[in-house]
Amino acid sequence: MTNRCSLCCFSDPEGWKGTLMRPLVLHIDIDAFFASVEQLRNPRLANHPVAVGSGVIASCSYEARQHGLHAGMPLGKALRRCPSLIIIRGHEAVYRCYAARLFEICHRWSPLVEEHLDEAYCDLSGTERLYPEPEKSVTQLRQEVASATGLTVTAGLGRNRMFARLIGKFHKPDGLGSIKPEQEEELLKKLPVAQLPGVGPRTEQILVRLGIETVEQMRQLSRPALGALLGRNGEILYERCRGEDHRCIGGREVPRTIQRGTSFDEDISCPRTLEAMLEYLCERAARNLRQRGLEARGIAVQVVHSDHVRDRRRIALDRPTCLDPPILEAALILLRSMQGRRTALRFVGVVLDRIRALPAALQGVLFETAPESAGANGSWQQRERYKRLFEQVDRIRARHGHGALLRGSTLALLQGTPGSAPKLSRDRHGLILRTSCLTR
Ligand SMILES: [Mg+2]
Structure with a gap:
């Protein structure tokens, strides 16, 4: 397969006239991603039930799935169902490398690729000349992935994202499904x-x-x-339900919420540790907002107490923001208001909602001072200073990883305090949390 761009098929001006562009989406999904990588790295794990995760299963091998195990299942329950289960805590950095290799191959086959944790959508619309038989081309792509990474992938081909993903699901693992509009x-x-x-x-x-x-x-x-x-x-x-899905590939949809949360190895009662963790989660969520060019107006904090009682409180901000300080301030107020039960916590998380795209009008500054716009989230000048500060912070983190620049409270989390401190570690991407996700 050559690395020609799909646009080359339009090079013949007579050839494409009158031809309608065929909409075609390819969905590629790595089979049992984390568990497959672990089996690859350690051949002794091959053909054994393997689960990757801490607390709950993040990914499990097909041998484990035969026992009814699935992602999201508590590990205790999984062990009762399958006593021979091998549990691995996971190696995020390694999984990232494997996923990056897959995405690199996808980019060679399609000019428009949308990357997710262990899956990718490739837009193959208008590639009739380049890929006259898409199934054959996708088989080649799958072989390329297998020889480059050793992993098997399942592919689905359909008119839109929904059908591509749906048909792929019926051909898992290591399969290729294709659905024509008439089917x-x-x-x-x-x-x-x-x-x-x-x-x-x-x-x-x-x-x-x-x-x-x-x-x-x-x-x-x-x-x-x-x-x-x-x-x-x-x-x-x-x-x-009528087969319509108008989401484009790589489109920047405005999500309804952005959430970050984690559970702990041991229940935590130390308020300083809980607040430090919440601050870290807020930082990650706010950074995600800025990366996508969004701002949020609502913030909620949710916790799970040691006796499994859940609590969630929400507050509306005075004005939409994507900066850390107003989000942190609101989150801490909410967390402190929930500590009346005097029980330890096993989960803490933050949810940003009422999200909208950053208005373009605010990107430029027309006047040097605007004292009348000062509000509860700090004066106009202060917000401008924060905006510039976080632009630089984000730039450093984009280059060297989130872990390159951490707040003082986060550093205290890493060092731990005597007693109930969680034993956290970090890599260049940030803290290694108990319930973590590559997309975070
Ligand atoms: Mg998968």
Whole structure:
């Protein structure tokens, strides 16, 4: 396969006239990613049930899945189901390298690639000349990934993102699925609602309670009815159950929330440790906002107490922000208001909501001073100073990793305090948390 750009197929001005561009999306997913990497690195683990994770399973091998194990299952329960399970805490930096290798190959095959944790969407629209038989080309791509990384991937080809991902799911592991537009209706009609992208456990519960179990039954509901039942997600599902998915590849969608959270190895009662961890999580969430050019107006803190009682409190900020100080301040107020139960905590997390794109008008400064715009989040000049500061902080972290520049409170977390301090470590990407995710 040559590394030609897909646009080359338009080089013949007569050839493409009158030809409609074929929409085609390729979804590539690494099979049992973390567990497969561990099995590759240590051949003695091959053909054994392996789970990667701490507290809960982050990824498990297909041998483990045969015992009913799945991602998100508590490790204690997993061990009871499969006593021969081999548990590995995981090596994030190594997984990152493997994922980067996959993405590098995808970029050679498509000019437009959207990267996720262990999967990628490639836009192959308009590549009829370059890939006249897409299935054959994708088989070649999969072989290339296998020889470069040793990992197997499952690929799905469809008219849009939804069908590409959906058809791939039916061909796991190490398979290739392809669905033509004329086959879509047949697949969708029989599909249980739970398998429709966008339907999570809670949505499924609501639908099943109403006797809606298949996509065909779901289609009986009107757009306003689904919207009233499931909110914004209902309107999206109205289109999905008809096979429509207009999300573009690499598109910058505004997420509804940005969340960061972690559980602890041991329950934590020390307020300083909890606050330091919350500050670190807020920093990560705020940085994510800035990277995507977004700002948030609402902030919530959620905790799980040692007796499994959950608590969540939310506050609306005076004005939308993407800067650390107002987010940290609000998060700490919320956390302190939740410590009345006097129990240790096993989980702490922050949720930013009411997110919107940063207005372009605020990017330039028209006047040097604007005292009337001062508010509870600090004066206008102070916000400008913070904005410049965090631009530099983000630049350093983009170059050297988040771990290159840490707050004093985070450093205290690493050193630990006598008693209940968590034994945390860090790499260039930041702290290594108990429940962590590569995308964070
Ligand atoms: Mg996967």
